Amino acid sequence: MKDEKVVDQENSTRAVSIAHAHTDSGTDILSEAIGSVRIGHARACRVRGAGSWGIRFPAFAGSGFHILLRGSAWLITANGRPRALKAGDVVLSPFGAERGLSHAPCLLQNLPRVVPHDPGPAEVEILCGAYWLDHGEVHPFLRALPEVIAVSADHGRTSQLGALTNLLAVDMSDTRPGSRAARAALLDLLLTHVLRQWLEQNRDVERREIDDPAIAVALREIHTSPDKPWTVQQLGETVGMSRTAFTKRFTALVGKPPMTYLTSWRLSYGARLLRETKAPLASIARQVGYSTEFAFGAAFRREYGISPGRFRDRTQRDNPVAVNV
Numbered sequence: 001m002k003d004e005k006v007v008d009q010e011n012s013t014r015a016v017s018i019a020h021a022h023t024d025s026g027t028d029i030l031s032e033a034i035g036s037v038r039i040g041h042a043r044a045c046r047v048r049g050a051g052s053w054g055i056r057f058p059a060f061a062g063s064g065f066h067i068l069l070r071g072s073a074w075l076i077t078a079n080g081r082p083r084a085l086k087a088g089d090v091v092l093s094p095f096g097a098e099r100g101l102s103h104a105p106c107l108l109q110n111l112p113r114v115v116p117h118d119p120g121p122a123e124v125e126i127l128c129g130a131y132w133l134d135h136g137e138v139h140p141f142l143r144a145l146p147e148v149i150a151v152s153a154d155h156g157r158t159s160q161l162g163a164l165t166n167l168l169a170v171d172m173s174d175t176r177p178g179s180r181a182a183r184a185a186l187l188d189l190l191l192t193h194v195l196r197q198w199l200e201q202n203r204d205v206e207r208r209e210i211d212d213p214a215i216a217v218a219l220r221e222i223h224t225s226p227d228k229p230w231t232v233q234q235l236g237e238t239v240g241m242s243r244t245a246f247t248k249r250f251t252a253l254v255g256k257p258p259m260t261y262l263t264s265w266r267l268s269y270g271a272r273l274l275r276e277t278k279a280p281l282a283s284i285a286r287q288v289g290y291s292t293e294f295a296f297g298a299a300f301r302r303e304y305g306i307s308p309g310r311f312r313d314r315t316q317r318d319n320p321v322a323v324n325v
Contacts, residue, residue, distance in 0.1 A: 029141050032223075034191050036139040036268050037063045037131040038275070042184040044129035044172055047101070047115055048122035054102035056111035057093075057128075063142060064130035065190065066091040066101060067165045071124030076100035076108045077148055088162065089152050092194045093130075095138040097147035101126060127169055129187055134306075139268075140255045151197045161197070164190050214239035215253050218246070226266045227289045232258050262289075267303045270296065274312040281308055 040062050047055060049071075056076075057064070066075075068089045075083040075091055078098055082105035085091065093099055100111040103124070137143075151161075168186045217239045222230065235258055236246035250258045266288040273284045285296035300308045 030192055030195050033139040033141045033195070034188055035272050037133065037142070037191075038184070038188065038272070040131040040133040042129070042131055042187050044127065044168070044183060044187070045115075046172060047126040047128055048124065049103065049116045049126075050120060050123040052103055053116040053124070054100060054106065054111040055115055056100040056108060056113050057098065058113065059098040060096040060130070061133040061138065062096045062131045063138065063191065064093040064096060064128070065194065067127040067168070067190075069125040069127055069165070069169060070122070073124055073126065074102050074105050075148065075150060076102055076106060076111060078108050080148075082106070083150055085150065086152075088165075089150055090161065090165065090190070090194055092149040092151070092191070092198075093147065094142040094145040094149065095147070096130075099148055127165070127172065129168070129190075131187065137264075140261075140264075144255060145198075149194065149198050151194055151201070161190075161193050164193060212249060212253060214241055214246070215250055218250060218258070219254070222262055222265055226262070226269060227287055229289070230259075230262055263299065264303075266290070267300055270300060270308070271304065271311065274308055275315040284308070 054076075068085050068087050068091075070087055072087070073085045075085055076099065082102075085101075091099075098108065100108050102111060164186060168183070168190060171183050171186060218235050221228075221235065221238055232247055233243050235250075236243045239246065241249070247258060250261070254261055256264065270284055270288040273279060273287065277284075279287075281296070282293045285291075285293045288296065290296035290299065297308050300306075300311070304311060306314075
């Protein structure tokens, strides 16, 4: 079994490589990644503890975070060493890996899955939130990150990250109209700032795979023209590579074969259009590269397990932020 530091280093290298490859292709990787989880359900809650306490969070499809508002705690993972946390620290679980929080170092399997409840004065207060994906999968960039990321508000962006955590903490008790939309927007901003800070702290990570302008060009073509009837042969010819060489390089860097990535991008983009616009299904189908509404619907159901129409109704009901276009 690989050492935890080696695994984290490999994951960091891969994530930074993907980020730079997308940057070279003209793509905003953070917006793309956060847009992919935004189609899920945004949830948040408070955890309060005193004395001996602990909680285990099961693995799930999505991205979650924990903000230590007050006191101290230990972050517990399945394979890594316990990490000490202090007030102001933010823990991000990019792809929903199992993890836990406790008053003291321990084994993850020894923690209960019941939220601690102490009616008395709390020594520790933690704000927990997540985007739960009922369908689809977590974005490749998020999956390439370490299973947990811990950043501190003391690092450079104190006023920004600190202000966001304060706003989110206040919003948790807000029941006025618009609170759900505000909470989702705050979660977006929090995830953005945490990922930005992590990328800044890891900017010097070795980037063995990013010096590949051909893959950057291919990504740009996919992202800017998903409506084109791309094949692996056409993408390879566009960047001056053979089908076999292109497939090998693309898969090594991006983590998926070209056509698998293209399909995932088209459907993820389609899901965002369904959620954030009122464009007709036929129009969305054409924008994301499907000749008919039926073909788009069949592919969408295979990926998300739900029809585009039902998906739109559910997401716009749960997260009312759609706009007219």
